[in-house]
Amino acid sequence: MSGGGRKDAAPGAAGDVPAAAAGGSRPQEVRNVVLVGHSGAGKTTLVEALALATGAVGRAGRVEDGGSLSDRDGIERRQQRSVQLSLVPVEWGGVRINLLDTPGYADFVGELRAGLRAADAALFVVSAAQDGEGIGGATRMVWDECAAVGMPRAVVVTHLESARAGFEETAAQCARELGGDDPDAVLPLYLPVRGPAGPDGHAPVTGLVGLLTGRVHDYSSGERVEADPDPATAARLAGARDRLVEGIIAESEDETLMDRYLGGEALDTGTLLADLERAVARGGFHPVLAAAPAAEGARQGLGTVELLELVTRGFPTxxxxxxxxxxxxxxxxxxxxxxxxxxxxxxxxxxxxxxPYVGRLSLVRVFSGTLRPDETVHVSGHGLRDRGHEDHDVDERVGALSSPSGRQQRPVPSASAGDLVCVARLARAETGDTLSDPDHPLLMAPWRMPDPLLPVAIEAHGNADEDKFSQGLARLVAEDPTMRLEQNPDTHQVVLWCMGEAHAEVALERLRGRYGVRVDAVEHRVPLRETFGRAVSARGRHVKQSGGHGQFAICDIEVEPLPAGSGVEFVDRVVGGAVPRQFVPSVEKGVRAQAERGVTAGIPLVDVRVTLTDGKAHSVDSSDAAFQTAGALALREAAAGCGIRLLEPVDEVGVLVPDAYVGPVMSDLSGRRGRVLGAEPAGAGRSLVRAEVPETEIGRYAVELRSLSHGTGRFSRHYARHEPMPTQLAAKMHHLEGAEEQTARAR
Known part of the structure; x- marks a missing residue:
């Protein structure tokens, strides 16, 4: 983009300070851009190409101090995918561009949302070599979220070097699927220019031709060289240029442009470029560009200069x-x-x-004021107690400020409003916290965090890991607000609630590698309950005499089932002092303790009324402990003579999916023993399916729904009640629970 520029946000003069070392940039000299796209679209490769083109890395693709831009986390190297948000600052034309590279895999949506919060504009990276799958359902949902808040967006088509790549087809798909009711708001600014075909018949892309300027940008030498188009290329531009001009005019503030254009007037290119840049900054027009990495030994990858010009001139400050x-x-x-x-x-x-060297590092977006090293700030917390995060309302001293360069951190003197910076030694601050003046503390409205819905039960691998277990988990969840830590009081399991399998895998690997805590994943257990199927009477007899002081207690009870949610009731109906008054509470204590432990397989007993009707005592050998034991024995005897019913938790489930998946989702929920309650429109071609489903059937639903809906479905779950489990399943579950209880006792 050249020949025009927004007058209200002109970039400052170019400077000699490398972007990674810049500090205290003026807001008008900053652009914060988040890269969005599915896994494999080429976001990280694009970031490296932009860093190479701007001089942030040398020609060998290495950061100036020796680290690689993609060498950010050992987990990422092993898994060959991004798992965390990363900041790569570059500089172009005196403008500091903070590139926020986000993971494309759905499990790490929390990192994506953090990037969206920190950015002022978004680059959607779409692969042209995905056989029509360059735009996934998850990408469309993020596009719609950005549209809802008016965030400016542009599209970058990658993988043009592939023999299967088709830029025009991909750009048309973007217009259809992302443009919605206004496909003319998503149009290309350039078309690729191809060189001679090779032996395999594939003609590589060697440059771009601007639809507005008509100039060819040839990258075949490794540097952008401008030239005039040949006649064939010029003829190819006509239709695409007309559509682009009409799209720009439709977003222009000058209402006379359309009449002038329809009247045959040749509009000034500078005027069109200026209107284009304003429309992009307002979020009304979304240009489509192309990019490819630089060839071996080259500095500028195809489309990098055009993209940098768009960011500096068109994206908002x-x-x-x-x-x-x-x-x-x-x-x-x-x-x-x-x-x-x-x-x-x-x-x-x-x-x-x-x-590993500087301890905790916090990536901070400064919205107002100036942040300086060694000053005291107030940390206000975010209220995620249900996920294991504390509320914060404390003062902390800021450590060193730095800007990342690969795995290295370069110190900066300050960070002004609009910029991003890394802050060391904020021991209490967590993701989502607000930093403000201690004399005038503030709290920012939090961004929306998705609920983690995949449970992973874990335990320390050995005694040596027990001491570090709790501390490691606390540090892990402090880093990741999409993770929830639960100490389940019913199953006595430690449960990490994650976004998906990949998220859980990364969490466990970080525990082992970063915090030195070896953990084992074990089968997650849902909190089952037991109740009586019918009324029954039983006797508990605890009589022992082995010389000296003996033990004597006998109690008769009646047990009857109660409605769901009643808990355990205890009623005393003893007459005539058969059980002395001082021992009645002892019987109740024994009954309640046994109910909590369960009567068959270690599963708590609920929704029963236990009535003490009779008993016997001894003037010397009866005691509190003896009657506690007799009460517990009586309850176990009652269970042996009655059919115990197993109760399972049932959740209210809401599944939000595109209309095309409503039928498959309903069938799937029904196959999980769910009761489908119906579906209702949820706007924009989506529906909300409501159902009640047993928890035992949806332990992995976060993973399975993603597969079923091709990444477009979301769901929520809330505990509703416990209900009787089908007899066959209950028998199997009783067997499993009993085996686990025996194993636990053996330990």
Whole structure:
């Protein structure tokens, strides 16, 4: 893009300071851009190509101090995919561009949402070599989320070097699937120029031709060289250029442009470019560009310069994007924040990580004011208690400020409003926390976090890991607000609730590798219950005499089932003092303790009324302990003479899917012993399917729904009640639970 520019956000003069070392940039000289796309689309490769083109890395693709840009985490190297949000600052034309590379795999959606929070615009990376699958359902959902908040967006088509790549087809697909009701708002700015075909018949892309300027940008030498188009290329532009011009005019603030254009007037290219840039910054027009990595030994990859020009000239500055709403820590609204380096300090932790050398590192977006090293800030917490996170309302001293360069951190003197910076030694601050002036504390409205719905039960591998187990888990969940830690009081299991299998795998590997805690994943158990199927009477007899003081207690009880949710009731109907008054509470204590332990397989007993009707005592040998034991024995005897019913938890489930998947989702839920309650429209071609499903059937539903709906489905679950389990399943479950109880006792 050349020949025009937004007058309200012109970039500052180019400087000699490398972007990674810049600090205190003015807001108008900053662009915060998040890269979005499915796994394998080429986001990280694109970031490296942009870093190479801007000089942030040398020609060998290495960071100046020796680290590789993609060498960010050992887990990522082993899994060959991004699992965390990463910041790569570059500089172009005096503008600092903070590139936020997000994971494309659905399990790490929390990292994606953190990137969206920190950015002012989004680049959607779409592969042209995916056989029509370059735009997945998850990508479309993120596009719609960005549209809902008015975030400016552009599309970058990658993998043009592939023999199967088709830029025009991919651009048309983007217009159809992302443009929605206005496909002319998603149009290409350039078309690829291909060189001579090779022996395999594939003609490689060697350059781009601008639809507005008509200039060819040839990258075949490794540097962009401008030239005039040949006649064949010029003829190819006509239809695409007309459509692009009409799309720009439709978003223009100049209402006379359309009439002038329809009247045959040749519109000035500079005017069209300026209107294009304003439309992009407002989020009304979404250009489609192309990019490919640089060839061996080359510096500029195809399309990198065009993309950098779009970012610096078309994407909004932090001055043009509203900050999140703020309150004081008590929840009282405060005035809206302005992106002013001299304003009150308001910053947000968008990511927390542990570095083996400097300890905890916090990636912080500064929305207002200026953050400086060694100053004291107030940390306001985010209220995720249900996920194992504490509320924070403390003062902390800021450590060193730095900007990342691969695996290295370069110190910066300060971070002004609109910029992103890494902060060391914030021991209490976690992802989502607000940093502000201690004298005027603020709390930003949190961004929406998805609920983790895949349970993973874990336990320490050995005695040596027990001491580090709790501390390691606490540090793990402090880094990742999409993870929830649960100490289940019923099953006595430690459960990590994760977004999916890959998320769980990364979490366990981080526990082992980063925190030195070896853990084992064990089968997750749902909290089952038992109850009586009918009323029954029984006697508990505890009589022992072995010389000296003996034990004597006999009690007769009646047990009857109660409605769901009644718990355990105890009633005393003893007459005539058969059980002395002082021992009646002892019987109740024994009954309740046995009910909590269970009467058959270690599963708690609920929804029964236990009535003490009669008994016997001894003037010398009866005691509190003896009657506790007799009460417990009586309850076990009652269970032996009555059919015990196993109760399983049932959840209310809501599944949000595109209309095309409503039928398959309903069939799948029914196959899980679920009661489908119906479906209702949820807007934009989506429906909400409601059902009640046993928890034992949806332990892995987070993974299975993703497969069923091709990544487009979401669901929520809330405990409803316990219900009787079918007899055959109950018998099998009783057997399994009993075997586990015996194993536990043996240990």
């Amino acid at each position: 932090p001055l043009e994007r509203a900050a999140p709403p703020v309150t004081d820590p008590e929840g009282h609204p405060r005035p809206a924040l302005a992106c002013d380096p001299d304003g009150p300090l308001a910053a947000e932790v968008v990511r927390t990580a542990s570095d």
